[in-house]
Amino acid sequence: MPQKLHTPLLLLLFLVAGIFTATASPVRVVCIGDSITQGRGNKTASGGEVVPTDGWRYAFWKDCVEAGHPIEFVGSIKTGFESTPVYADFQGQKFSNLHEARWGWTTEQLRDQIKKTSADWTADLALVYLGTNREPATEDEKASDPEGAARTTAAMREIVEILRADNPKIAIVLRSPGGDVPRSQKLEAAYQKLAKELGAPASPISAVLQGADWQWDPKAANTDTVDGCHPNTQGDKKIADGFFQAAQGVLSAPGR
Numbered sequence: 001m002p003q004k005l006h007t008p009l010l011l012l013l014f015l016v017a018g019i020f021t022a023t024a025s026p027v028r029v030v031c032i033g034d035s036i037t038q039g040r041g042n043k044t045a046s047g048g049e050v051v052p053t054d055g056w057r058y059a060f061w062k063d064c065v066e067a068g069h070p071i072e073f074v075g076s077i078k079t080g081f082e083s084t085p086v087y088a089d090f091q092g093q094k095f096s097n098l099h100e101a102r103w104g105w106t107t108e109q110l111r112d113q114i115k116k117t118s119a120d121w122t123a124d125l126a127l128v129y130l131g132t133n134r135e136p137a138t139e140d141e142k143a144s145d146p147e148g149a150a151r152t153t154a155a156m157r158e159i160v161e162i163l164r165a166d167n168p169k170i171a172i173v174l175r176s177p178g179g180d181v182p183r184s185q186k187l188e189a190a191y192q193k194l195a196k197e198l199g200a201p202a203s204p205i206s207a208v209l210q211g212a213d214w215q216w217d218p219k220a221a222n223t224d225t226v227d228g229c230h231p232n233t234q235g236d237k238k239i240a241d242g243f244f245q246a247a248q249g250v251l252s253a254p255g256r
Contacts, residue, residue, distance in 0.1 A: 026070040027251055030100055030123035031057045032110060032159065036230060036239075037101035037129050041083030051226045054085045054233065057099060059240035060127070062090050067244075069251040073098040074121035106133045107155040114159060118166050125171050125250050126163050127243045130156065131187045132177040132229070149186035153194065160198055160205065171204050171250040173243055178210025204249060208242040 031037055039055025057073070064071045073096045081103035087095040100114060107130040134148045141151070156174065163170050174195060176187035191207040199205040214235070215223045224235030231239060244251075 026072040028074050028122060028124045029071050029127065030074050030121065030125070030163075031060075031127045031129075032099075032114065033101040033129040034105050034110075034133055035081060035101075035103040036132065037099065038077070038081050038103050039085050040081040040103070041085050043083040045082045052085050053226060053230045054087070054236055055080070055099075055101070056129075056231065056236040056239035056243070057097075057101075058085075058087055058095055059233075059236045060243055061095055063240055063244040064251065065091050065093055067251070071125075071251070072096070074123055075100040076117040076120060077101065104133060106135045107131060107152045107159070108135050111155045111158050111162070114162050118162060122167050123163065123170055124167065125173075125247055127173050127175075127247070128156070128159065129175045129239070130159075131184070131191075134183070147183040147186050149183060149190055152187060153190040156191065157194060157198070160194070164203055169202050171247065173206050173208055173246045175208040175239070175242065176210075178214060179216065206246045208246050211238060211242070214238065 035053075037055050037057060039053045039057070040050070042050055042052040044050055061071065061073070075098040077099055078097045080097075084097065087097065089095070100110070100117060102110065102113070105113075110130060131152050135151045135155075137145075137148055137151070141148070145151070160172060163172060174191045176191050177184045178188070188207070188209060192209075195205040195207040216225055216228055217223055218225050218228050222234075224231055224238060226232045
C-alpha cells in the first residue's frame with residue numbers, strides 16, 4: 001500500500017527543488033563591442049576570401065561551459081561581419097551567437113544603438129570592449145583632446161547608465177583596446193577611474209587590462225592577431241580569460 005508523504009516532508013522537497021531551479025538559472029550576458037567582439041567568417045560581402053576571426057565571445061562561452069557556469073547570451077545581432085564564423089559544439093552544447101557588436105563602430109554609435117535595442121533584452125552581466133574606433137572630432141576637439149579619450153569615456157559612462165536603467169543590479173566589465181599608444185593608455189586609466197567612481201555593491205563594475213604578454217605583430221611567431229588588430233584564436237582566448245576572471249562574482253552566484 002503506497003505511503004503518504006507528510007506535509008513537512010513535502011514542503012522540504014518543494015524548497016529543495018526551488019533552490020536547485022534557481023541555481024540552474026543561466027546568467028544573461030550581453031557582449032558589447034566592435035569588430036574584435038563581433039568576429040567574421042571567411043568570406044567578404046563580395047565573396048572574397050579572408051582569414052576568419054571568431055571574436056572572443058566563443059572562447060568566453062567555452063570557459064563558462066568548462067567551469068559549469070550556465071550562461072545565456074542576449075542581444076539583437078546573431079551574425080558576424082559580412083559572414084559568420086563556424087562555431088563548433090563544445091562538450092555537447094551549442095554556441096548561441098547573440099550579441100551587441102558592430103564592426104567599425106565607435107563607442108558613441110554603440111551607445112545610441114543600445115538605447116534602442118536594450119528594450120528587447122535584459123542582461124545580468126555586460127562585457128564591454130570598446131574604444132578601438134575613434135569618434136570623428138572637430139579641430140577644436142583635436143586640439144583640446146588629441147587622443148579623443150574624453151568623448152569615448154563619456155559615451156562609455158552613458159552605456160553604463162543605459163544598462164543600469166534596464167537592470168539596476170547588472171554587473172559590468174569594461175575593457176579598453178590596450179597597446180602602448182597614448183589613446184589606449186588614456187582609455188585604460190579612464191575606464192579604471194570610471195569603474196571606481198560608478199561601481200556599487202548592487203551593481204559592480206570592473207576594468208580589465210591587457211596582459212603584458214600581448215603580441216600585436218601578426219608576423220611574430222607568438223602573435224595574438226591575424227592582421228595587427230583583430231585577434232586570432234590565441235588572442236581571443238586571452239581576452240576571454242580576462243573577462244571570465246573579472247566576472248567570477250556574478251558567474252559563481254547567479255541571481256545574486
